[in-house]
Amino acid sequence: xxxxxxxxxxxxxxxxxxxxxxxxxxxxxAAPVAQAAQAAPGATAPAQTSSNxxxxxxxxxxxxxxxxxxxxxxxxxxxxxxxxxLASIQKGKLDHGIVHVENARMNDxxxxxxxxxxxxxxxxxxxxxxxxxxxxxxxxxxxxFLIHVEDKxxxxxxxxxxxxxxxxxxxDIRVPIEVADALFSGAPDELNVGAALDLLxxxxxxxxxxxxxxxxxxxxxIDTKTTQD
Amino acid sequence: xxxxxxxKLALGVTLATVVVMKDGLIExxxxxxxxxxxxxxxxxxxxxxxxGVHLAPQEKLREHxxxxxxxxxxxxxxxxxxxxxPDAALVEVDSPKEHVHVNVRNGNLLVDVxxxxxxxxxxxxxxxxxxxxxxxxxxxxxx
Numbered sequence: 001x002x003x004x005x006x007x008x009x010x011x012x013x014x015x016x017x018x019x020x021x022x023x024x025x026x027x028x029x030a031a032p033v034a035q036a037a038q039a040a041p042g043a044t045a046p047a048q049t050s051s052n053x054x055x056x057x058x059x060x061x062x063x064x065x066x067x068x069x070x071x072x073x074x075x076x077x078x079x080x081x082x083x084x085x086l087a088s089i090q091k092g093k094l095d096h097g098i099v100h101v102e103n104a105r106m107n108d109x110x111x112x113x114x115x116x117x118x119x120x121x122x123x124x125x126x127x128x129x130x131x132x133x134x135x136x137x138x139x140x141x142x143x144x145f146l147i148h149v150e151d152k153x154x155x156x157x158x159x160x161x162x163x164x165x166x167x168x169x170x171x172d173i174r175v176p177i178e179v180a181d182a183l184f185s186g187a188p189d190e191l192n193v194g195a196a197l198d199l200l201x202x203x204x205x206x207x208x209x210x211x212x213x214x215x216x217x218x219x220x221x222i223d224t225k226t227t228q229d
Numbered sequence: 230x231x232x233x234x235x236x237k238l239a240l241g242v243t244l245a246t247v248v249v250m251k252d253g254l255i256e257x258x259x260x261x262x263x264x265x266x267x268x269x270x271x272x273x274x275x276x277x278x279x280x281g282v283h284l285a286p287q288e289k290l291r292e293h294x295x296x297x298x299x300x301x302x303x304x305x306x307x308x309x310x311x312x313x314x315p316d317a318a319l320v321e322v323d324s325p326k327e328h329v330h331v332n333v334r335n336g337n338l339l340v341d342v343x344x345x346x347x348x349x350x351x352x353x354x355x356x357x358x359x360x361x362x363x364x365x366x367x368x369x370x371x372x
Contacts, residue, residue, distance in 0.1 A: 074321040081310040088306035091299060226317040 056080060057201040057222050064217045074228055079201040086194055097194020098186055112184050118145075119177055145180060147173040151213075169213035176203065249274040253337070253354035260348045275357030282364045294369035301366040308359035311338060 056078050063073040086097045093100045118126060118140055127138035135150040151169035182195040200206070203222055211218035252275035259269045282290075294301070311333060320331040328343040336356060342349040 069324050069326075071322070071324040073323075074318065076317055076319055078310065078314060081307065081314075084306045084310045085303060088303045089299075226315060 099191040145175045167214040172210040252357040256352040258350040298369045
C-alpha cells in the first residue's frame, strides 16, 4: 500500500472514531435530559418539585409511631395515578373505580336520603354521642362533614424499656359533602370511589384524616406539593 | 471511496451503542450484610429487557400471560402515570432497622431497601418498563 493511501486510511479512521465519540457524547448527554423533559413537562429542577404549580393534586399520608421502634411512614401519591390505576382494575369487588358493597343496606340506614337531607339542612351538630368510653360528634360546617371521635379509654404502649405511655385517641375526619355525594352517586350497592377521587382532586388543600393517640400520629391530606415539607 | 474497516467497526459500535442505550439503563445493586455475603452490582441496558420478551420461551410465556393479562393492564396504566411525574418521593418507610424508599427521579423508578440482612438498590427507566409491559400485553393471549 502506498504511503499516501495509508495516511489517508489513518485519517479516515481517526475521523470516524472522533465522529463516533462526538455522537455518543451528544446522545448520552441528551438521553437523560430528554427523558426528564418527557417525564415532567412542568418540572425544571428537583428543587422546584416541592412547590408544584401545575394542577396535579397529591394525596399525602404521614404516620409517626411513638413506640420503641419509632416507625415513620410517608406516602405521596398523585391523585391522577390513584384514579387511573383504580379505573384500570376490574377484579373482585372493584370495577373501574366502582366498589360493589354486598351489605349495602348499612343497618337499614338509607345513606343517600340522609346525605340529601343533611345537604339541604343548616350548619350544625347533627350527631352527638357521649359515652363512658367514647364521644362521637358529627357536624356540618359549610360544605364539609366533620366527624370527631374521642376514645377515652386510651392505649398503653411501651416507649422504651423503662417508659410507658397512655392517652386518649382522637380521630378527626373531614369530608366535603360533594365528595360524599359522589361516593354514593351510583347504584345502591355501589361506592363510586373514582368519582369521589375526581372531586377530591379539585381541592387545593384539604385535611382529610387525623388520628392522634399515645401510639401513633396519622395524617392524610391533599395538596399540590409533591413532598410533605 | 471505500470506507476503511476501522470506520465500519466504529460505525457498528456506534449504532449498537445507540440501540442499546436509547432506553436507558437498569441498575441492580444487592449487598448481603452477613459474613461472606454476595455483592451483585450490574447495569443492564433496558433495551435488553424489551428483547428478553421476545427471547423468552414463548409457550411458557403465553401460558403465564394468559393468567395475568388484567395485571398487565393495571401495570401499564400505573407506569404511564408514573412516566408523567416530576421527581418525587413516593414511599418512605423508616425504622431503626429497616428503610424502604421508592422514588421517581429523572424518569427512573428507584427502589431502595435496607435491612439488617441486605441492601438493595434497583433503578429502572419507567419508559422502558412501560414498553416491556405493553409488549407483554400485546403478546398475551385472551383468557
